[in-house]
Amino acid sequence: MxxxxxxxxxxxxxxxxxxxxxxxxxxxxxxxxxxxxxxxxxxxxxxxxxxxxxxxxxxxxxxxxxxxxxxxxxxxxxxxxxxxxxxxxxxxxLRPLRLVKLYTTLQRRRDQAVLSLYVRVIVYAGLGAVLLGWAGALAVYHQERTAPGATIVTFGDAIWWVCETLTTVGYGDVTPVTTWGRIIAVGLMICGLALLGAVTGSFSSWLIQVFTREDEKRPPEDGRPPGAPSS
Amino acid sequence: MxxxxxxxxxxxxxxxxxxxxxxxxxxxxxxxxxxxxxxxxxxxxxxxxxxxxxxxxxxxxxxxxxxxxxxxxxxxxxxxxxxxxxxxxxxxxLRPLRLVKLYTTLQRRRDQAVLSLYVRVIVYAGLGAVLLGWAGALAVYHQERTAPGATIVTFGDAIWWVCETLTTVGYGDVTPVTTWGRIIAVGLMICGLALLGAVTGSFSSWLIQVFTREDEKRPPEDGRPPGAPSS
Amino acid sequence: MxxxxxxxxxxxxxxxxxxxxxxxxxxxxxxxxxxxxxxxxxxxxxxxxxxxxxxxxxxxxxxxxxxxxxxxxxxxxxxxxxxxxxxxxxxxxLRPLRLVKLYTTLQRRRDQAVLSLYVRVIVYAGLGAVLLGWAGALAVYHQERTAPGATIVTFGDAIWWVCETLTTVGYGDVTPVTTWGRIIAVGLMICGLALLGAVTGSFSSWLIQVFTREDEKRPPEDGRPPGAPSS
Amino acid sequence: MxxxxxxxxxxxxxxxxxxxxxxxxxxxxxxxxxxxxxxxxxxxxxxxxxxxxxxxxxxxxxxxxxxxxxxxxxxxxxxxxxxxxxxxxxxxxLRPLRLVKLYTTLQRRRDQAVLSLYVRVIVYAGLGAVLLGWAGALAVYHQERTAPGATIVTFGDAIWWVCETLTTVGYGDVTPVTTWGRIIAVGLMICGLALLGAVTGSFSSWLIQVFTREDEKRPPEDGRPPGAPSS
Missing domain, CATH: 1.20.58 (Methane Monooxygenase Hydroxylase; Chain G, domain 1)
Known part of the structure; x- marks a missing residue:
């Protein structure tokens, strides 16, 4: 095919x-x-x-x-x-999200050594989150900068707001107040959450994989199947 | 059967x-x-x-x-x-949650081409979250609109509050203050979190699947099993 | 055994x-x-x-x-x-967390029909979260009630605070201010997150399972393997 | 190998x-x-x-x-x-993150009984999160302590801030206001989220595993496959 x-x-x-x-x-x-x-x-x-x-x-x-x-x-x-x-x-x-196709194309051309699956997902999703976050920070900053009562008044505030939004921490010390700022924020929440979810999910999977491989290397002494909790 | x-x-x-x-x-x-x-x-x-x-x-x-x-x-x-x-x-x-049954019924009738599993879960759960969020925004707005000390005073505020609640960002710039508003909020948190969790989880799974298929297409050069981290 | x-x-x-x-x-x-x-x-x-x-x-x-x-x-x-x-x-x-053992014991005695796996996890983890949340609300309310500058002043506030904490929404409209209140809060965050994570995770898995079964019932027309994304 | x-x-x-x-x-x-x-x-x-x-x-x-x-x-x-x-x-x-290698080394030396897979992931990731959180609390406290308008003024505040950040609750009652404090915060969010994600993910997996094993022990009476939802 x-x-x-x-x-x-x-x-x-x-x-x-x-x-x-x-x-x-x-x-x-x-x-x-x-x-x-x-x-x-x-x-x-x-x-x-x-x-x-x-x-x-x-x-x-x-x-x-x-x-x-x-x-x-x-x-x-x-x-x-x-x-x-x-x-x-x-x-x-949103174009950075097509990064995954670029990666495939580059791989075919250069015939490079393949990175670990989880590392690639982390790198791709992380890079996508960074580009998306940058674009979102710019767009929200543009909307909020001159709005009355805005808390996002510098670009540093916008970056900080993007970080706490993408990680869903959401302190609320700086928040968009304009309608368009909030619409962009909602788009950013949905796209970014999925990307960062992929990053943290991959990391967790990698961690579990590392420990599973340890299990396979050494048979447990007491005859229990690997991974069986003791209590 | x-x-x-x-x-x-x-x-x-x-x-x-x-x-x-x-x-x-x-x-x-x-x-x-x-x-x-x-x-x-x-x-x-x-x-x-x-x-x-x-x-x-x-x-x-x-x-x-x-x-x-x-x-x-x-x-x-x-x-x-x-x-x-x-x-x-x-x-x-909460009726929109029965959407999944409707989908099955429609499929049987029209005999359509099957969409990808993850795309369907994302579409269904996303649509469910949107309908649930709309209903929740209406209900909370109804409770809060005239309450003393309320921060949710327009329907736009209610929509914004629903979005930051479903994504668990929770800035806290607008929050329900009435007892019934808070009860609806708790119901929305629980139902909506699960739906949006399905969306982001499916997206992550899809991303991992895309990369896994790449792995299967090309055997790694250095003899390591696919997906094995290098460090 | x-x-x-x-x-x-x-x-x-x-x-x-x-x-x-x-x-x-x-x-x-x-x-x-x-x-x-x-x-x-x-x-x-x-x-x-x-x-x-x-x-x-x-x-x-x-x-x-x-x-x-x-x-x-x-x-x-x-x-x-x-x-x-x-x-x-x-x-x-924290004793409610032993609920899982009770369930096993009851099952053995009554020899009842087995509920679906995901439903049981949702019911158990959900019930555990409710009991834990109730206990946490009581403990935090006891600490905060008379503290100067406290925002958790009624038991209703404490319940509301527990709900927004367990779902990690965290508006911050009511927060513990005493040292012991915060220590209980941290314990509640860790225990409760895991329980509620199990609930939402099970719901997502159940949703994916429902759609997967649909896939198995009907072979796709265009020869693509089920679950393969089209783009 | x-x-x-x-x-x-x-x-x-x-x-x-x-x-x-x-x-x-x-x-x-x-x-x-x-x-x-x-x-x-x-x-x-x-x-x-x-x-x-x-x-x-x-x-x-x-x-x-x-x-x-x-x-x-x-x-x-x-x-x-x-x-x-x-x-x-x-x-x-960030050195505590290498804990996983230490664990492997120690295991080889002492030839101890293997703990359950999930328990090990929880212990490792939990310990990593604690060490990382401690380091982050110190670094942020150092930056914020003397900043004008800071809300993190005692080390207790810093610890409380770290806990609500790592669990993504993010009340926003205390937040970093300095540029370096915010940069450290972003690093902490990303590293810590992954670690705590591993903890809650492992707990959920363990819970599902416990219930799955119950399923395998007793065949269901009504001929449905185990795990099949009834509705």
């Missing part, structure tokens, strides 16, 4: 376009960062950043159209199997 | 009644929404909404009685195997 | 004593509730409650000694395999 | 050095505790504590160099397989 896929034009396009598109998404994120954070400097920088964002988005749109054509499917059918692609087209800040 | 079930009158009734009952529960939820949110408009709307709720509830009760009869079981035995049905009869706002 | 166990005097004692001890632990909890909550009524009631608690504790201690003797083991060895028993002897409010 | 490892000089060094290094890391932690908590006593104590910390760190560095040499690998390759070792070299307060 894998070999067949590599033969189709769509698969070839996806393999070739993945890395440039990832760089484009990083450029998009960087341009967005400049646009939001550079609100005190010359206006030209913000305009330049906006133009860059628009350019990157056009690249994303072109990629989507090319892939739709190459798939030979109708739009509604293509959307059903590639709904994640459509979502990241509308919300390019 | 499945074939036998489809032969019994009870199973036939359940298959036929499921979809109308689901629509009835949505109408109930809509009428409840009107009753709570339209507190500033003409009183006639609220009375109409209440009448609709009562009618829908009578439909639910009739369905329960029909199924009790068709099962040929005593009440206490029927309650033991259908306790969820009894709970949703008393608290019709 | 099971049959052998039933033959030893220790196993016979444990089977016979389990139910009376469970009632004793409920009496202990009730007496503690009276002692804490009846701080405004006649002093005789509180003294009576204290005497009851002492009596129940003597029963627990007697049971522990009997079992230590019947086991024929040294104290330090007995403690290693029965550390949970020693903990509940020192902190009788 | 295990036997081969035990033959190499690196494995022999690691087995011999593990226990002394663990004691060294406890001494480091104790010295750090003295340095932070003894801010009101004579300055000589703090200087002494600092010297001890430096000495311990030199021991850690020496161990790292010895192992790098014994492995015969280049630095970049060694770092890839021993990245955890490099992290604990830079942040010695």
């Amino acid at each position: 894998d070999v067949d896929e590599a033969e189709t034009p769509l698969a070839r396009w996806e393999q070739r376009a993945e890395l440039p598109l990832f760089w484009a998404s990083l450029v998009f994120l960087a341009a967005y960062s400049v646009r939001i954070l550079a609100h005190e400097v010359d206006r030209i920088w913000r305009e330049l950043a906006f133009a860059t964002m628009l350019l990157m988005w056009l690249i994303f749109a072109a990629d989507f159209v090319v892939r739709l054509r190459l798939s030979g499917q109708r739009l509604h059918r293509f959307l059903r199997t590639h709904w994640l692609d459509a979502v990241v087209l509308l919300l390019p800040l | 499945d074939v036998d079930e489809a032969e019994t009158p009870l199973a036939r009734w359940e298959q036929r009644a499921e979809l109308p009952l689901f629509w009835a529960s949505l109408v109930f939820l809509a009428a409840y929404s009107v009753r709570i949110l339209a507190h500033e408009v003409d009183r006639i709307w609220r009375e109409l909404a209440f009448a609709t709720m009562l009618l829908m509830w009578l439909i639910f009760a009739a369905d329960f009685v029909v199924r009790l009869r068709l099962s040929g079981q005593r009440l206490h035995r029927f309650l033991r195997t259908h306790w969820l049905d009894a709970v949703v009869l008393l608290l019709p706002l | 099971d049959v052998d166990e039933a033959e030893t005097p220790l196993a016979r004692w444990e089977q016979r004593a389990e139910l009376p001890l469970f009632w004793a632990s409920l009496v202990f909890l009730a007496a503690y509730s009276v002692r804490i909550l009846a701080h405004e009524v006649d002093r005789i009631w509180r003294e009576l409650a204290f005497a009851t608690m002492l009596l129940m504790w003597l029963i627990f201690a007697a049971d522990f000694v009997v079992r230590l003797r019947l086991s024929g083991q040294r104290l330090h060895r007995f403690l290693r395999t029965h550390w949970l028993d020693a903990v509940v002897l020192l902190l009788p409010l | 295990d036997v081969d490892e035990a033959e190499t000089p690196l494995a022999r060094w690691e087995q011999r050095a593990e226990l002394p290094l663990f004691w060294a890391s406890l001494v480091f932690l104790a010295a750090y505790s003295v340095r932070i908590l003894a801010h009101e006593v004579d300055r000589i104590w703090r200087e002494l504590a600092f010297a001890t910390m430096l000495l311990m760190w030199l021991i850690f560095a020496a161990d790292f160099v010895v192992r790098l040499r014994l492995s015969g690998q280049r630095l970049h390759r060694f770092l890839r397989t021993h990245w955890l070792d490099a992290v604990v070299l830079l942040l010695p307060l």
Whole structure:
């Protein structure tokens, strides 16, 4: 099945376009960062950043159209199997979530040694959480910065708020007060929780695996099956 | 076993009644929404909404009685195997939780392509959480709106409070202060946590599955079993 | 192994004593509730409650000694395999956690139909969380009630605080301020989180199981293995 | 593979050095505790504590160099397989996380009876969380103690803050306000969540295992497979 896929034009396009598109998404994120954070400097920088964002988005749109054509499917059918692609087209800040495809592509190309399963999940989900958190901090900071009664007034506050939100600690010392800030917050909670859940879940699984392997190495002395609690 | 079930009158009734009952529960939820949110408009709307709720509830009760009869079981035995049905009869706002049965029924009828297991769990549990959250936001808003010292004063606050409660973030910027508001909150915490736990858990499982399949495709070079951590 | 166990005097004692001890632990909890909550009524009631608690504790201690003797083991060895028993002897409010043993004993006696695995875990862990939460609310209320600057001033506040703590929502509208209140809170967080984690985890597993069984009933049309995501 | 490892000089060094290094890391932690908590006593104590910390760190560095040499690998390759070792070299307060290796080493030496898998994961992860929490409380207390507007003003506050952070309850009654305090907090959230996730996850798994074993002992009467929900 894998070999067949590599033969189709769509698969070839996806393999070739993945890395440039990832760089484009990083450029998009960087341009967005400049646009939001550079609100005190010359206006030209913000305009330049906006133009860059628009350019990157056009690249994303072109990629989507090319892939739709190459798939030979109708739009509604293509959307059903590639709904994640459509979502990241509308919300390019979510693009980091496609990181997992990039990883697969890179692996195929470089033929590298495979990292441990859990380490890869931790790295991927952790990286996704970091990129998503950065984008969320920017977006919330943009909404809250000038709102009356806001507690998120510096970008440092926004980063701190993102961290306590993604880990579900939620002290509540800084919280969004605007409607759009809260909508972004809810999106961030849902996406980020799943990613960080994957990180902590993988770590727990890895820990249990380490101990299980110990069990297999040495048969228990008292004839109980490994893993049986004593009480 | 499945074939036998489809032969019994009870199973036939359940298959036929499921979809109308689901629509009835949505109408109930809509009428409840009107009753709570339209507190500033003409009183006639609220009375109409209440009448609709009562009618829908009578439909639910009739369905329960029909199924009790068709099962040929005593009440206490029927309650033991259908306790969820009894709970949703008393608290019709929890009815969305029966969505899983509706899905099964629809699948049988339409003979559709099966979605991925994890996607289905995410969609079902996510949808359940959304419906439950909406009902909870309405109920809490109704209790808190006019309470002295309340922080949940608009319906937007109630929605925001539901989102931070279901994700267990719990900033505490808005919290229920009335006894009934808090009782509803506790019910929402318990039901919603389980649903959202299913969503994030499924996402994590899906992520691990994606990486595991990669492992199976390519044997590791260094002879270590797949998934073995290196340190 | 099971049959052998039933033959030893220790196993016979444990089977016979389990139910009376469970009632004793409920009496202990009730007496503690009276002692804490009846701080405004006649002093005789509180003294009576204290005497009851002492009596129940003597029963627990007697049971522990009997079992230590019947086991024929040294104290330090007995403690290693029965550390949970020693903990509940020192902190009788944690005794509800032994509920799982009671369940096993009752099952053996009555030879009842077995409930579904997940339902049993949910019921046991949920019941354990309720009993633990009640005990924790009493203990924290006792510490905080008269403390200067306390936010937990009524027993209702204490219950509300326990609920938002066990679900890890943690709004922070009411929090313990005394040292002992905080120590009890930490214990409650750790014990309760695990119990409620079992409840939500079981619910998620049950949900995934329901969908998995659907998969097994109907082979997918497009030849993909069940559970395979499409993107 | 295990036997081969035990033959190499690196494995022999690691087995011999593990226990002394663990004691060294406890001494480091104790010295750090003295340095932070003894801010009101004579300055000589703090200087002494600092010297001890430096000495311990030199021991850690020496161990790292010895192992790098014994492995015969280049630095970049060694770092890839021993990245955890490099992290604990830079942040010695994270050293308790290597506890899992110590456990393995001790087991090999003493040839003790194996504890239940879940009990071991709970003990290891719980101990790791305690040590990490202690180190985090010290570090945050050091940053916050003298900050203007700080809510963490006593070490008791810091401990309470660590507990509500690690369990993700996050009341928000005490929160770090300094930049470095918040950076430490984020590190603590991520590391600690994973450890405590392992504890609660193991407890849930153990609970499910206990009930599963009951299922296997007694076949259900009604022919349903064990674990099948009835509704």
